[in-house]
Amino acid sequence: MPTVQSVDRAFAVLQCLASGAAGVSEIAERTELPKSTVSRLLGTLVELGAVERSEVLGVYGLGELIIELSASASPGRNLVSLVHPHLVELVEQIDEAAGLGVLDGGQVYYLDQVDSNHEVQVRDWTGESVDAHVVSSGLVLMAYAPEDVRTAFVSQPLEAWTEASITDPALISRRLDEIRRAGFAWVYEEMSEGLNSVAAPIFNPAGMAIGAVHAHGPSYRFPTPGGAASVAASVVETAQRISERLDGRHRVRFGT
Numbered sequence: 001m002p003t004v005q006s007v008d009r010a011f012a013v014l015q016c017l018a019s020g021a022a023g024v025s026e027i028a029e030r031t032e033l034p035k036s037t038v039s040r041l042l043g044t045l046v047e048l049g050a051v052e053r054s055e056v057l058g059v060y061g062l063g064e065l066i067i068e069l070s071a072s073a074s075p076g077r078n079l080v081s082l083v084h085p086h087l088v089e090l091v092e093q094i095d096e097a098a099g100l101g102v103l104d105g106g107q108v109y110y111l112d113q114v115d116s117n118h119e120v121q122v123r124d125w126t127g128e129s130v131d132a133h134v135v136s137s138g139l140v141l142m143a144y145a146p147e148d149v150r151t152a153f154v155s156q157p158l159e160a161w162t163e164a165s166i167t168d169p170a171l172i173s174r175r176l177d178e179i180r181r182a183g184f185a186w187v188y189e190e191m192s193e194g195l196n197s198v199a200a201p202i203f204n205p206a207g208m209a210i211g212a213v214h215a216h217g218p219s220y221r222f223p224t225p226g227g228a229a230s231v232a233a234s235v236v237e238t239a240q241r242i243s244e245r246l247d248g249r250h251r252v253r254f255g256t
Contacts (some may be wrong), residue, residue, distance in 0.1 A: 010041050019082060021054065049063045049065035108129065110130070112126055131191075134161045147184055185198065
């Protein structure tokens with residue numbers, strides 16, 4: 001059956017962007033289309049809302065229309081497509097790795113990670129799960145979880161991953177309350193010695209925390225002296241922008 005060439009080419013561009021944000025030259029190379037054609041297609045797709053352009057980085061990613069149309073597909077994959085360009089921008093801003101995690105029982109499952117350009121890199125945890133109480137993403141998601149989920153979480157035996165891990169139920173409960181008030185969580189070497197992280201929640205339109213953006217790096221350089229508040233603010237702002245893209249009604253205000 002004959003196909004419409006422009007439609008074929010538009011879908012080739014969308015399939016290319018499904019794996020992550022990219023610039024015109026990269027899209028042209030991966031789709032084997034002329035740059036002029038790719039540029040015209042992107043212009044039309046941006047107007048339709050199927051693609052959006054990052055003004056900061058000059059790259060393109062899937063837009064709101066595609067995300068809405070794919071709502072019936074895997075929620076995790078949809079979230080990665082939406083969040084990934086924001087992770088790229090966050091890494092450019094703070095110069096450390098950033099990632100996306102979701103709650104899976106008493107653990108956090110990592111869906112995506114964008115690395116920095118440092119010679120010393122942190123491990124990529126994409127596709128792996130970690131106990132929620134020892135990582136910033138897990139603590140943030142538990143802080144905003146329904147009360148019955150929180151109660152079950154602090155009632156179970158919690159394993160200490162390092163000497164810095166907090167496992168006492170009363171201390172965990174108080175910590176979750178503090179995190180909920182602050183809107184973010186820092187973790188210092190609680191999962192692994194020499195690794196620090198900070199995370200903030202992503203909310204869906206119903207105000208439920210469905211994921212968390214985190215940034216992490218080696219403790220000797222992350223955060224820089226006096227830089228914890230600034231990094232936390234950047235992570236919170238990134239999570240807010242993603243929540244707004246999801247039309248989230250629940251807004252977290254840094255420092256409140």
